[in-house]
Each structure stands twice: as structure tokens, then as C-alpha cells.
Amino acid sequence: MTQKTQTVATISNVGKSFGDKQVLSGINMQLHQSEILSVLGPNGAGKTTLINTMLGRLSLDAGEISLFGHPPGSMLVKRQTGAMLQVAGLPDMSTVKEHIELFQSYYAEPMSYQQVMDYSGLKDIENQYSKTLSGGQKQRLLFALAICGNPKLLFLDEPTVGMDITARKSLWKAIENLKANGTSILLTTHYLEEADRLSDRIVMLSRGKVVREGTPAQIKSQINTKKIRFQSKVNISELVAIKHVEKATQLHAENNYFELESTNAEEALKELFKHEIAISDLTIVGAALEDAFEIINNQDSTSSASE
Amino acid sequence: MMMTDSSINLNLDKKPSLLKIFYLEAKTETIRLFRTPGFSIPTLLFPVMFYTFFGIVFSMNPATMPTYLMITYAVFGVIGPALFSFGVGIAIERGQGWFDLKEVSPMPASAYIVSRIALTFIFSTAIIVLLFGIGAVFGEVRLFHSQWITLAAIFIFGSLPFCAIGMTLGLYLKASSAPATVNLIYLPMGFLSGLWLPINFLPEFMQQFANLLPPYHLAQLALKVTDMDLGFPIILHISVLAAYTLLFVFLAVKAYHKKDKQ
Numbered sequence: 001m002t003q004k005t006q007t008v009a010t011i012s013n014v015g016k017s018f019g020d021k022q023v024l025s026g027i028n029m030q031l032h033q034s035e036i037l038s039v040l041g042p043n044g045a046g047k048t049t050l051i052n053t054m055l056g057r058l059s060l061d062a063g064e065i066s067l068f069g070h071p072p073g074s075m076l077v078k079r080q081t082g083a084m085l086q087v088a089g090l091p092d093m094s095t096v097k098e099h100i101e102l103f104q105s106y107y108a109e110p111m112s113y114q115q116v117m118d119y120s121g122l123k124d125i126e127n128q129y130s131k132t133l134s135g136g137q138k139q140r141l142l143f144a145l146a147i148c149g150n151p152k153l154l155f156l157d158e159p160t161v162g163m164d165i166t167a168r169k170s171l172w173k174a175i176e177n178l179k180a181n182g183t184s185i186l187l188t189t190h191y192l193e194e195a196d197r198l199s200d201r202i203v204m205l206s207r208g209k210v211v212r213e214g215t216p217a218q219i220k221s222q223i224n225t226k227k228i229r230f231q232s233k234v235n236i237s238e239l240v241a242i243k244h245v246e247k248a249t250q251l252h253a254e255n256n257y258f259e260l261e262s263t264n265a266e267e268a269l270k271e272l273f274k275h276e277i278a279i280s281d282l283t284i285v286g287a288a289l290e291d292a293f294e295i296i297n298n299q300d301s302t303s304s305a306s307e
Numbered sequence: 308m309m310m311t312d313s314s315i316n317l318n319l320d321k322k323p324s325l326l327k328i329f330y331l332e333a334k335t336e337t338i339r340l341f342r343t344p345g346f347s348i349p350t351l352l353f354p355v356m357f358y359t360f361f362g363i364v365f366s367m368n369p370a371t372m373p374t375y376l377m378i379t380y381a382v383f384g385v386i387g388p389a390l391f392s393f394g395v396g397i398a399i400e401r402g403q404g405w406f407d408l409k410e411v412s413p414m415p416a417s418a419y420i421v422s423r424i425a426l427t428f429i430f431s432t433a434i435i436v437l438l439f440g441i442g443a444v445f446g447e448v449r450l451f452h453s454q455w456i457t458l459a460a461i462f463i464f465g466s467l468p469f470c471a472i473g474m475t476l477g478l479y480l481k482a483s484s485a486p487a488t489v490n491l492i493y494l495p496m497g498f499l500s501g502l503w504l505p506i507n508f509l510p511e512f513m514q515q516f517a518n519l520l521p522p523y524h525l526a527q528l529a530l531k532v533t534d535m536d537l538g539f540p541i542i543l544h545i546s547v548l549a550a551y552t553l554l555f556v557f558l559a560v561k562a563y564h565k566k567d568k569q
Contacts, residue, residue: 055411068319076319078413085411089403093342098335105331106413108321129342142408149413 006033008184015062038195041205082151092131107149119174120144135162226265230279244268332422354384373446383502385466388430393473402482465525471555478562
């Protein structure tokens with residue numbers, strides 16, 4: 001670690017259960033200054049619970065959380081924090097501008113209103129009542145409320161849900177800018193493309209435990225599965241029989257596109273050519289984060305099911 | 308390892324202006340409710356309508372009834388915004404998750420409460436002005452300046468116990484059932500406290516029961532100004548109202564600080 005990397009949040013050995021159900025156990029992680037950390041995992045993995053403990057909304061059964069050296073939920077910490085939670089609705093009859101100006105007043109050194117507009121792209125609708133906003137516009141308003149205080153620590157829980165691709169991309173840009181200005185960001189998302197693009201590090205949760213941690217590249221490299229795609233008139237049963245091919249799927253029946261998955265793509269290709277199958281339009285791609293995610297989850301669920 | 312680096316701790320002690328937060332919170336909330344016809348029309352018009360109907364048009368005793376009912380409908384009127392802005396408002400915001408967002412934001416809890424008390428006072432003032440105006444012009448209510456002012460003060464500050472009750476209801480009720488539940492408390496409680504009809508029109512056992520209800524005590528306190536009360540000591544009425552306030556503030560604080568709300 002270099003001198004410049006400061007720890008903003010430390011989570012040590014955190015455990016939490018609701019009744020009999022253990023929702024988080026033995027969670028250890030750190031969030032550094034100017035870092036985007038994504039917490040990924042299937043529904044019920046404990047992502048929202050983890051955020052709620054960090055926001056001080058839930059008590060801990062075990063372990064400790066420290067934000068800027070203070071316990072979560074204290075006013076000192078809140079004044080450095082912005083949060084975008086999953087909110088079903090905003091008070092209807094206030095305008096976008098009124099909402100933002102009110103939230104700005106909660107902070108000692110808020111972001112300028114103009115800057116908030118630039119980041120959120122809400123300028124054209126600043127005088128609309130929140131009642132009239134579309135789902136994506138509401139998300140942008142919630143994002144604006146989370147950042148308007150110029151927070152050093154930003155929680156984004158599923159920030160781009162309901163946004164179209166243009167809005168999503170401009171939000172990504174805003175997040176990257178905030179990071180460049182020193183904000184530390186904790187992100188949860190279902191869009192792995194988003195986590196892949198934005199994250200410095202990823203923590204994967206499954207059943208309340210951290211199952212993987214690392215950079216997006218590290219997570220992906222743990223999965224050495226490659227995908228071999230081509231067009232051919234072959235019968236799929238022939239492909240399944242090839243050595244080193246773990247899985248074969250027909251992508252488009254009418255075009256005869258196939259996809260093979262292999263952890264040893266080079267050998268699989270040799271075998272494929274040995275079979276003298278006529279192929280065209282060959283591509284080989286490494287695992288996307290999405291595949292890594294799926295594979296890790298499957299591994300973990302089968303291993304824990306057999307426990 | 309705890310973070311103790313000074314470069315990050317540098318700004319931790321800076322505080323925003325509390326007064327500005329109170330002002331903006333109250334302003335935003337009041338403007339919002341005036342724009343919400345579902346809130347502003349019933350809370351302003353119901354007491355005015357009932358008073359005009361029972362106190363002026365069909366008054367049974369034009370000498371005393373316009374004055375008596377102006378006072379009791381004003382009590383009825385100021386309880387409404389207190390119970391609804393707190394009770395229904397908080398329950399709905401909790402249901403939406405908006406309350407959670409406010410809770411994790413650096414908004415001081417006091418700002419949330421003070422702003423809603425302020426807006427209750429503003430709505431109360433509007434109701435009082437309307438009722439006093441109708442009473443004076445159409446009901447020929449004649450009072451000393453000091454009596455008008457004392458009454459207005461009793462009504463405005465008398466809404467505080469109901470703010471506390473509303474706050475507790477808002478923190479415990481579900482968004483979907485809050486409006487109905489608050490109405491089920493507000494309307495019968497108003498009637499049983501002698502706000503719709505003079506309390507001595509009610510049977511004896513109901514008059515006894517009214518002793519338990521805070522609106523009854525607020526009404527008796529106000530009626531003392533025009534010597535129309537039942538003659539119980541002021542201290543009794545104030546004590547009961549204070550006790551209700553303390554009890555419900557306690558319950559609200561308990562509900563608010565309960566962690567692990569799901």
C-alpha cells in the first residue's frame with residue numbers, strides 16, 4: 001500500500017442474524033480513499049444488510065465497523081456520507097430543485113447546485129414535481145441527493161435500476177469523476193458490466209460470506225473458462241463428444257452458430273480440428289464477469305449443498 | 308486498525324447551519340402540503356364547514372352556541388393537521404423508504420420534528436383565522452381582544468400533544484392503514500370529547516369517559532376563556548395534556564431509536 005491510500009471504512013469480522021437466519025458472517029473488508037468497491041451477489045446474499053449495518057441502521061451481532069474512525073450512524077460520519085438507497089417513492093409535490101436544495105442544507109460544504117445538475121443531468125426538469133418523474137429520472141434525483149453534499153463516502157445501492165443506457169452511461173461518468181475527486185464509493189449492482197467497468201475491487205457475497213475478493217481482472221482470471229464460437233453444419237452431439245469440451249450449446253438454430261466452453265481452449269481447438277468439422281466465423285472469448293459470477297455461485301452452492 | 312489520519316479527519320467537525328435546515332425543512336414541507344389538495348382541503352374545510360353548519364346555520368341557541376362551537380371546532384380543527392401531518396405523513400414516508408433515506412442523511416431528527424410542528428402551527432393559524440372570521444361576521448361572536456388572543460394561543464400550542472400522538476402513530480402504523488386508522492381515532496375522539504356538540508348534550512357516562520381524552524381537556528381549557536367550561540381546575544386540564552405529550556414523546560423516541568426495523 002502506498003502512503004496515499006487511506007482507509008475510509010474498515011469492516012472487521014462482522015456478523016448479523018435475523019432470528020435464526022445468519023445473514024452476514026465473518027465479513028472483513030476495507031474501503032480506501034478514491035476507490036470504488038462493488039459488492040456483488042445474488043438476491044439474499046446479504047448486500048443490503050451489509051449496507052444497512054454500514055449506515056448504522058442495523059446493530060451488529062459480532063465484529064466492528066469503523067468509518068473515518070467513528071462508529072456508523074454517528075452524525076460526524078453522516079455529514080461525510082451520501083447514500084442512494086432503493087426508495088419506492090419521493091414526496092410527490094416537491095420539485096426536483098426543492099428536494100436538492102433541502103438535502104444540500106444538511107451538509108457543511110455542499111456541492112454547488114450547478115455541479116449537482118451537471119452530474120445528474122436534471123437541469124431540464126428541475127422545476128418538475130417529483131410526482132411527474134419517470135423511473136429513470138427518479139433514480140437520477142436520488143443520485144443527485146446522494147452526491148449533493150459533496151460526500152467523502154458514497155453508498156450506491158443499485159443506482160442504475162430503471163435507467164436507459166444513455167442515462168446509465170452518464171451516471172457511470174459521474175461516478176468516475178467523483179472517484180477522481182477523492183470520493184470513496186461502495187456500490188451494489190446487478191449489472192455486472194457496470195461492476196466490471198467501474199470497480200477497483202469487487203467483493204462477492206454468497207449466503208452472507210465473502211466468497212471472492214479482488215480486482216475485476218483477478219475475479220475473471222480465477223475462471224479460466226473460454227468460449228469458442230463458430231458457425232458450422234455439424235450435429236451438436238458430435239461437439240459434446242469432443243475432448244476438453246465441457247459444454248456445447250447451439251446459439252442460433254437457423255444460422256447454425258455454436259458455442260463451446262472449455263477450461264483448456266487450445267486443446268479443445270486441436271481436437272475440434274482433428275474431427276475435421278468444417279467451421280467458419282471462429283471467435284474465442286475469455287470469461288466475462290457475468291460468467292465468472294455465475295460459475296462461482298454455482299460452485300459455492302454445490303459445495304455448500306454437499307456439506 | 309482505526310483510521311486516525313488527519314487528512315481525512317480534517318473536515319469532520321464542520322457543521323451546517325441548523326437554523327437554515329429548520330427553515331428549509333419547514334418551508335419545503337409546508338409548501339408541499341399546501342400543494343397537496345388531499346391534505347389541505349379537508350384539514351382547512353372540514354372544521355369550517357361543520358362550524359358553519361352546526362354553529363351558525365342550525366344554531367340551537369344563537370346567544371351562546373356560535374361562540375361555544377367556534378371554540379370546540381377550532382380545537383377539532385387544530386388537531387387535524389397535527390395528527391395527519393405527523394401520523395399519516397410519517398407512515399407514508401416510511402412505507403416509501405423515503406423516511407429511511409432521511410434517517411441516513413445528516414438531517415438532524417430535530418429538524419424533521421420542528422418543521423412539522425411549524426407546519427402544524429401554520430395550518431392551525433389558517434383554521435383559527437377562518438373560524439374566528441366566520442364566528443365574528445356571521446355568528447356575531449363578540450369577545451375582548453385579550454380573549455381572542457388567549458384563545459388563539461391555546462389552540463396553537465394545544466396542538467402539541469396531538470403532534471406527539473401523531474408522531475407515535477406515524478412511527479408504528481403501516482402506510483396503507485395509516486389514513487383510515489388516524490381517521491378512526493380523530494373523528495370519534497372529537498365527537499366523544501364534545502367538540503361537535505357541547506359535552507353536556509352527551510349522556511353522563513360519556514361525559515365521564517371524556518375525562519380520558521386529550522381533546523376534551525384542550526376544549527375545556529379554551530372554554531374557560533369565555534366562562535363556558537364545566538368548571539374543573541385549569542391545572543387538571545394542563546396536567547392531562549402534559550401527561551399525554553410526555554407519554555407519546557417517550558413512545559415516539561423509543562420507536563425512532565429502535566434499530567433493526569425491517
